[in-house]
Amino acid sequence: MGEHSREHLSRKDSIWIQTGREGQELDAGSATGKSLGVFTSGGDSQGMNSAARAVVRMGSFLGCKVYYIKEGYQGMVDGGDHIIEASWASSSGIMQKGGTVIGSARCADFRQREGRLKAAKNLIDKNITNLVVIGGDGSLTGANLFRQEWNSLLDELKATDRITDEQRKSCSSINIVGMVGSIDNDFCGTDMTIGTDSALHRIIESVDSISTTASSHQRAFVLEVMGRHCGYLALVAALATEADWVLIPECPPDKGWEKTLCEKLSAEREMGLRLNIVIIAEGAIDIEGNPITANMVKDLITNELKYDTRVTVLGHVQRGGKPTAFDRILGARMGAEAVLALMDAKPDTPACVVSLDGNQTVRVPLMECVERTKSVQEAMNKKNFQEAVRLRGKSFQNNLATYLRLSKLRPPKVMCDPTGQVCSSGKKLAVMNIGAPACGANAAVRSFVRFALTKGYTVLGIHDSFDGLLYGDMTQIVDPVKPIGWTDVHGWTCQGGSLLGTKKCTAARYGLDKVAEKLKEHDISGLLIIGGFEAYHSALQMTEARSKYDAFCIPMVVIPCTISNNVPGTDFSLGADTALNEIADICDRIKQSATGTKRRVFIVEVMGGYCGYLATMAGLAGGADAAYIYEDPFNITNLRDDVIHLKNKIIQLGVQRGLILRNENANANYTTDFIHQMFSEEGKGSFTCRKNVLGHMQQGGVPSPFDRNYGTKMASKAVDYMITKVEENTTEDGKIKSCTKDSAVLLGMCRRQLLFTPLEELREITDFEKRLPKQQWWLSLVRPLLRIMTKHSNETYRADAILTNVDLEDDDNA
Structure with missing residues (x-):
C-alpha cells in the first residue's frame, strides 16, 4: 500500500493504512481526459454536500469531467437524466445545506445482476470509470461487488451487443473510492464519519x-x-x-x-x-x-x-439541519482526497475508503473495514460484549471508562470525602484558567477535579487567575483559592466561558517571586493551567525560574484553551471548534441576508490575533472566496486579483454572493475598512459590498460536543500524567522536587497523537512577539484546498507537509 503504510492495533486493528496525498504537490489539469462519478447512497447525513462539492471542484481542478449520479444506485440503474455533468455553478451554495442535494435512495434493483448490468451500461455510455461513493457500509459493500463483477458485466454487455469493442477496451476497469457518510459513526477504519458531529x-x-x-x-x-x-x-x-x-x-x-x-x-x-x-x-x-x-x-x-x-x-431530527463546521471541513478534505486516490489508482488497486485518523486523512482498504465493522455485530450476537467494546476501538473504550468514572455520585470513600478536603494522598493539586474565555474550559476543570478526587488528591480551584492567587483579599470572591468538591462541578460541562474566572496577564507581570510564595503557602504539589497563549507563556516563565524558586519545581501541565488556536504544541485548542461553528453560522446568515439583493460581496473580520486559523477554517467551512491572514502575506495585486476573480464568478457563473474573510491582524495597512472600500470601488457595476466585524460573539455560545469531550479527555490524561510525576518526584520527607523538563509540559494533539511536550522544547518553535507557533499544520494542508474550492484555477495544490509515521500513533486519538 505504499511506503507510509503500516499496521495499526487500535480501532483499525489489523487494517492497513496508507497516508493520503493531502498537502502534496499537484498541478491543475494533471488528470485531463478522465471522468468520474459521485453519488450518495443509503441514509443521508450532514456534510454529504460538502464532500460532493469537494469531489466536483477537485476533479474540475485536475481537468476531470465530473458527473453527479442522482438518487444513488437507483439513479445509476435508471440512467438518463439521473447522470448529469456537474459544473462549478451546480456545486455552489450547497455546503451549508443538510442532507444530500443529489438525492439518495434504497435500491432493490442494484442487488440483482440485471440491475448492475444496467448500471454498468449507463456508466460506460458516459465513459465513467472512476466512482466516489458516499454512504454507509452497505453502500460501500455494494460498490465493491460492482467492481469485482465489472469485467464479467462488460463481457455480458459486449456479448449482447449493448456496448462496442472500443467501449469495452476504454472502460476495461473501474476504480472505487468511498467516504463514510453516516451519523452512527459505526464504521471501523475511521475516527469520525461524515455527519456524526452534526x-x-x-x-x-x-x-x-x-x-x-x-x-x-x-x-x-x-x-x-x-x-x-x-x-x-x-x-x-x-x-x-x-x-x-x-x-x-x-x-x-x-x-x-x-x-x-x-x-x-x-x-x-x-x-x-x-x-x-x-x-x-x-x-x-x-x-x-x-x-x-x-x-x-x-x-x-x-x-x-x-x-x-x-x-x-x-x-x-438527528439527521436533519445544517452541517457543523467540523462536518463541512471533514467532507471537503475527504472529498478532495477521494479524487486524488482515484487518480492514483491502477486497474488492480483495491477499493479504498478515505478516512480520518487523528488529524490526518488516510486511505484504508474498503473490505477490510467492512469485515471489521461486521465483526462487532457478530461479537454482540455471541454476547461477547467485552470483545465488541474492544473492536469499537481505544477511543470508544476510553469514552466508556470516562463516563463510568465521572457519572458516579461521589468519589470512592477510601480516596476522598465528597467535599474534596480530606483525601488519602494528603497532597493538593491546583487548577486555574489564564487568558481570554473559551468554551470547553469548564468541562476540563470538571474532569480534572473528579479524576483527581478518585485518585485521592485534593484539588484547589484558583479563581480569577493570578489575581485570585495573589490578591484574594482584594477580590470580590470569598476564599478565591479553595478545595473543589465532587458536586461543586456538577453541570459545568454544558457551560461556556470560565466559571473559575480568568485574566490575561502572565505570571511575570505579577512577579514570579510573589507567585512562588503563594504556591508554597498553599502547599501545591501540581498545577494545571487551562488557557491560551498567556497560560503557556506563564507556565514557561515559571519553568525557567525553577533554579530561583523551589515552589516552581512541581509538575505543571498546560491544556491549550483559546479560540485563536495559536498555542504551539497542538493542532487543536479547546474552544476553537465552538468558535468555528459560531462563525460558520453567522456567515450563513450574512450570505442569506443577500437573498433578493443580487450580486453582493461581504467582507467579514474574525478574531484570532495574528493567527489565521479561524479565518482559514471558517473560510473553508463557509465557502469563502478568500481568507486574508498574517501568515500568508498579501499585497494590493492579490486584492485586485481577487476582485477580478469575484467579478468573473459573478458575471460568468451567475453566482450572486461572495464572501471574504479577514483575520483581525492580517495586515496593518490593508485593514477591513480598506478592503471594503477597495472592493466597493473596483466592483462597481458588478457587485455591491458590505462589511461585518464579528467581535466577541465568537467567544460565546454553548460549548460544542467536540470541545466538551476534548476538554474532558485532555484533563483526564493531565491528571494521570501529573500524579505520575508527583509520585516519581516525592522525597522521603514528603516534599515535591520535580525539576526535569518533562515535568513542565503542554498537552496537545499533534496529527495522530496526544503528546505531552516539554515547555522548554516549545520555546524554540514560538514567535513570542506575534504569539504564534513558527509552524502550523493547517497552512500547508488547508490553505491550498481553500483556494482550489473557490476556483482559483492557477493554484498549485502544494505544501511542505510533514507526514507523521503511523507507527507513532497514540491509540487515544481525540
Missing part, C-alpha cells in the same frame, strides 16, 4: 433544551437516540451532557440494573438535583440480548420512584 449537535441541543423544562417541573426524561447497533452517539452525548445513565448495545447493564438505576436517581434527588436524564441508544439490550426500550425505562422510573417521567425519541 448529529451530536442535534442531540446535545435537544438535551440542553429539555434540561430546562425538566428542572422546572422536577421531571425525569428518557431520550432515545439513533445509531442502530452502535452506541457511539448515546455514549458521547451522555458524556457531553452529564447524563445520569446511558444504555448502549456494546455494554449492556448487569442483571439487577433496574434497582441500581432507581437507587442512583433517587440519591441524586436527595442531593438536591431537580432533574434526571437517561439516554438510551435505539439498539440497547440487556445482558441476555433482550431489547431495552425507552418506554420500558420510563415505566420503571414512574412505577418505582413515582417521578413525572417523559420519553423523547429524537428520531430523524
Whole structure:
C-alpha cells in the first residue's frame, strides 16, 4: 500500500493504512481526459454536500469531467437524466445545506445482476470509470461487488451487443473510492464519519433544551437516540451532557440494573438535583440480548420512584439541519482526497475508503473495514460484549471508562470525602484558567477535579487567575483559592466561558517571586493551567525560574484553551471548534441576508490575533472566496486579483454572493475598512459590498460536543500524567522536587497523537512577539484546498507537509 503504510492495533486493528496525498504537490489539469462519478447512497447525513462539492471542484481542478449520479444506485440503474455533468455553478451554495442535494435512495434493483448490468451500461455510455461513493457500509459493500463483477458485466454487455469493442477496451476497469457518510459513526477504519458531529449537535441541543423544562417541573426524561447497533452517539452525548445513565448495545447493564438505576436517581434527588436524564441508544439490550426500550425505562422510573417521567425519541431530527463546521471541513478534505486516490489508482488497486485518523486523512482498504465493522455485530450476537467494546476501538473504550468514572455520585470513600478536603494522598493539586474565555474550559476543570478526587488528591480551584492567587483579599470572591468538591462541578460541562474566572496577564507581570510564595503557602504539589497563549507563556516563565524558586519545581501541565488556536504544541485548542461553528453560522446568515439583493460581496473580520486559523477554517467551512491572514502575506495585486476573480464568478457563473474573510491582524495597512472600500470601488457595476466585524460573539455560545469531550479527555490524561510525576518526584520527607523538563509540559494533539511536550522544547518553535507557533499544520494542508474550492484555477495544490509515521500513533486519538 505504499511506503507510509503500516499496521495499526487500535480501532483499525489489523487494517492497513496508507497516508493520503493531502498537502502534496499537484498541478491543475494533471488528470485531463478522465471522468468520474459521485453519488450518495443509503441514509443521508450532514456534510454529504460538502464532500460532493469537494469531489466536483477537485476533479474540475485536475481537468476531470465530473458527473453527479442522482438518487444513488437507483439513479445509476435508471440512467438518463439521473447522470448529469456537474459544473462549478451546480456545486455552489450547497455546503451549508443538510442532507444530500443529489438525492439518495434504497435500491432493490442494484442487488440483482440485471440491475448492475444496467448500471454498468449507463456508466460506460458516459465513459465513467472512476466512482466516489458516499454512504454507509452497505453502500460501500455494494460498490465493491460492482467492481469485482465489472469485467464479467462488460463481457455480458459486449456479448449482447449493448456496448462496442472500443467501449469495452476504454472502460476495461473501474476504480472505487468511498467516504463514510453516516451519523452512527459505526464504521471501523475511521475516527469520525461524515455527519456524526452534526448529529451530536442535534442531540446535545435537544438535551440542553429539555434540561430546562425538566428542572422546572422536577421531571425525569428518557431520550432515545439513533445509531442502530452502535452506541457511539448515546455514549458521547451522555458524556457531553452529564447524563445520569446511558444504555448502549456494546455494554449492556448487569442483571439487577433496574434497582441500581432507581437507587442512583433517587440519591441524586436527595442531593438536591431537580432533574434526571437517561439516554438510551435505539439498539440497547440487556445482558441476555433482550431489547431495552425507552418506554420500558420510563415505566420503571414512574412505577418505582413515582417521578413525572417523559420519553423523547429524537428520531430523524438527528439527521436533519445544517452541517457543523467540523462536518463541512471533514467532507471537503475527504472529498478532495477521494479524487486524488482515484487518480492514483491502477486497474488492480483495491477499493479504498478515505478516512480520518487523528488529524490526518488516510486511505484504508474498503473490505477490510467492512469485515471489521461486521465483526462487532457478530461479537454482540455471541454476547461477547467485552470483545465488541474492544473492536469499537481505544477511543470508544476510553469514552466508556470516562463516563463510568465521572457519572458516579461521589468519589470512592477510601480516596476522598465528597467535599474534596480530606483525601488519602494528603497532597493538593491546583487548577486555574489564564487568558481570554473559551468554551470547553469548564468541562476540563470538571474532569480534572473528579479524576483527581478518585485518585485521592485534593484539588484547589484558583479563581480569577493570578489575581485570585495573589490578591484574594482584594477580590470580590470569598476564599478565591479553595478545595473543589465532587458536586461543586456538577453541570459545568454544558457551560461556556470560565466559571473559575480568568485574566490575561502572565505570571511575570505579577512577579514570579510573589507567585512562588503563594504556591508554597498553599502547599501545591501540581498545577494545571487551562488557557491560551498567556497560560503557556506563564507556565514557561515559571519553568525557567525553577533554579530561583523551589515552589516552581512541581509538575505543571498546560491544556491549550483559546479560540485563536495559536498555542504551539497542538493542532487543536479547546474552544476553537465552538468558535468555528459560531462563525460558520453567522456567515450563513450574512450570505442569506443577500437573498433578493443580487450580486453582493461581504467582507467579514474574525478574531484570532495574528493567527489565521479561524479565518482559514471558517473560510473553508463557509465557502469563502478568500481568507486574508498574517501568515500568508498579501499585497494590493492579490486584492485586485481577487476582485477580478469575484467579478468573473459573478458575471460568468451567475453566482450572486461572495464572501471574504479577514483575520483581525492580517495586515496593518490593508485593514477591513480598506478592503471594503477597495472592493466597493473596483466592483462597481458588478457587485455591491458590505462589511461585518464579528467581535466577541465568537467567544460565546454553548460549548460544542467536540470541545466538551476534548476538554474532558485532555484533563483526564493531565491528571494521570501529573500524579505520575508527583509520585516519581516525592522525597522521603514528603516534599515535591520535580525539576526535569518533562515535568513542565503542554498537552496537545499533534496529527495522530496526544503528546505531552516539554515547555522548554516549545520555546524554540514560538514567535513570542506575534504569539504564534513558527509552524502550523493547517497552512500547508488547508490553505491550498481553500483556494482550489473557490476556483482559483492557477493554484498549485502544494505544501511542505510533514507526514507523521503511523507507527507513532497514540491509540487515544481525540
